Amino acid sequence: MTPGQPAPAPAPAPERGHGHHRATPWPEARARAARAGAEARAAADRAPVRVPLGQALGRTLAEPLRALTALPSFDGSAMDGWAVAGPGPGPWTVREESVLAGHAGAVALAPGEAVRIATGARVPAGATAVIRTEHARTDAVPAPDTATDADAVETATGAAPASAPAPAGTVLLHPLREVVTGQDIRPRGQECRAGDELLPAGSGVGPAVLGLAAAAGYDELAVAPRPRVEVLVLGDELLTAGLPHEGLIRDALGPMLGPWLTALGAEVVATRRIGDDAEALYEAVTGSAAELVVTTGGTAAGPVDHVHGILDKAGATLLVDGVKVRPGHPMLLARLDAGRHLVGLPGNPLAAVSGLLTLAAPLLAALGAAAEPPAAALGAPLRDPVQGHPHDTRLVPVVHRDGLLVPLRFNGPAMLRGVAAADGMAVVPPGGAEPGRRLELLTLPWPTETPFAQGACFT
Numbered sequence: 001m002t003p004g005q006p007a008p009a010p011a012p013a014p015e016r017g018h019g020h021h022r023a024t025p026w027p028e029a030r031a032r033a034a035r036a037g038a039e040a041r042a043a044a045d046r047a048p049v050r051v052p053l054g055q056a057l058g059r060t061l062a063e064p065l066r067a068l069t070a071l072p073s074f075d076g077s078a079m080d081g082w083a084v085a086g087p088g089p090g091p092w093t094v095r096e097e098s099v100l101a102g103h104a105g106a107v108a109l110a111p112g113e114a115v116r117i118a119t120g121a122r123v124p125a126g127a128t129a130v131i132r133t134e135h136a137r138t139d140a141v142p143a144p145d146t147a148t149d150a151d152a153v154e155t156a157t158g159a160a161p162a163s164a165p166a167p168a169g170t171v172l173l174h175p176l177r178e179v180v181t182g183q184d185i186r187p188r189g190q191e192c193r194a195g196d197e198l199l200p201a202g203s204g205v206g207p208a209v210l211g212l213a214a215a216a217g218y219d220e221l222a223v224a225p226r227p228r229v230e231v232l233v234l235g236d237e238l239l240t241a242g243l244p245h246e247g248l249i250r251d252a253l254g255p256m257l258g259p260w261l262t263a264l265g266a267e268v269v270a271t272r273r274i275g276d277d278a279e280a281l282y283e284a285v286t287g288s289a290a291e292l293v294v295t296t297g298g299t300a301a302g303p304v305d306h307v308h309g310i311l312d313k314a315g316a317t318l319l320v321d322g323v324k325v326r327p328g329h330p331m332l333l334a335r336l337d338a339g340r341h342l343v344g345l346p347g348n349p350l351a352a353v354s355g356l357l358t359l360a361a362p363l364l365a366a367l368g369a370a371a372e373p374p375a376a377a378l379g380a381p382l383r384d385p386v387q388g389h390p391h392d393t394r395l396v397p398v399v400h401r402d403g404l405l406v407p408l409r410f411n412g413p414a415m416l417r418g419v420a421a422a423d424g425m426a427v428v429p430p431g432g433a434e435p436g437r438r439l440e441l442l443t444l445p446w447p448t449e450t451p452f453a454q455g456a457c458f459t
Helices: 026-044 149-157 207-215 253-263 278-287 307-314 349-367
Strands: 049-052 081-084 092-099 113-117 129-132 136-140 171-175 197-199 220-223 228-233 267-273 292-296 317-321 323-326 332-337 340-345 377-381 393-401 404-407 424-428 438-443
Touching: 026 317, 026 323, 026 332, 026 340, 026 349, 081 092, 197 207, 228 253, 228 278, 253 267, 253 292, 253 349, 278 292, 278 307, 292 349, 307 332, 323 349, 340 349, 349 393, 349 424, 377 404
Parallel strands: 092 113, 228 267, 228 292, 292 340, 323 393
Antiparallel strands: 049 220, 081 113, 081 129, 092 171, 136 171, 317 332, 332 340, 377 438, 393 404, 393 424, 424 438
């Protein structure tokens, strides 16, 4: 937000009544989550942290990255070859030493001299160009058999020549093509000057950014602090080990959500299992020091769905109470106070993934000072038709195959088999999509291009 600009009005809380809620369209739900994160970041005003380059991967720049030095910091050779002094066409007398990268530079070249030089080495003073190895040849001045040409000239004319020939054994460099002043020299400051802004605040720190920062002279970076997140897994029916039995099922969300939220840039401070205890849930939510509390299950209107009740009791403001998306329509977003929010995910695993991508991802991006919330990029054309919901958006696991987007089976709200093999989640509009149509694609926050396996089941 620009200094002096009024803060945006908070999103109106959806109306609720008689146990029903008014669902928010999917694009608007994501926009509300991003606004909520930006407002919470402004309210918290957390100071940047400085971390070594080796710990900065995946973080967000809290300050512009400005060059601490010119790049390159000296005139350097762009190629292996010879540094030459003076215009062509040559030949140049080759000095015996070589100039190597990382070593002290050679003494200045006099006009007509050349020296062997390696890529990246500092160009000697006086050099006017670098000639690539493959664009020149060398030969040595032969020793005279009897009289030198100069003696012959003096004998014939009685006068010495205008210039003495090079001594025997001198190595001469002959270009094989025209030599242009400045060729294959990387001048100091070609990429940037000291003080230039290389990247703005809010940029994500990837491997290339780490390399750029190191080249520009940085040992550490000022990054936005990671948003603190606490995960509360609800449900008496969940097992943490062993096989499902007697109506009990394995907890799939506890092992999945922490790493997923970490990949989204969060610092997951705890993953706790609460069960179906309303009082314990209230105490956990109101007592959490995290900026974002993520709950699983309990967002519908069943007998043990306590999330709405504890939010009412805590005086929270509902920003999103249901989203027009399948799976995951019972998801919600609430503001606990000026700097804290709760994202309520449905209990079904793929529905919870839908909630993560719809509400948690844009909120965390804004809370972590990203320059832009994660946008759904336009994907490749569909290979197969995708059935849509009559009124709601659908999020469907897909993979890329031969330049096309292929929907995966096992995309029901309780299933993870499809998303486990997916490259991303396609955003299918109400009514569905036919082959050839390009859909928005939500990428997953980790490398996904895995080889085709028998477990990847297509429609």
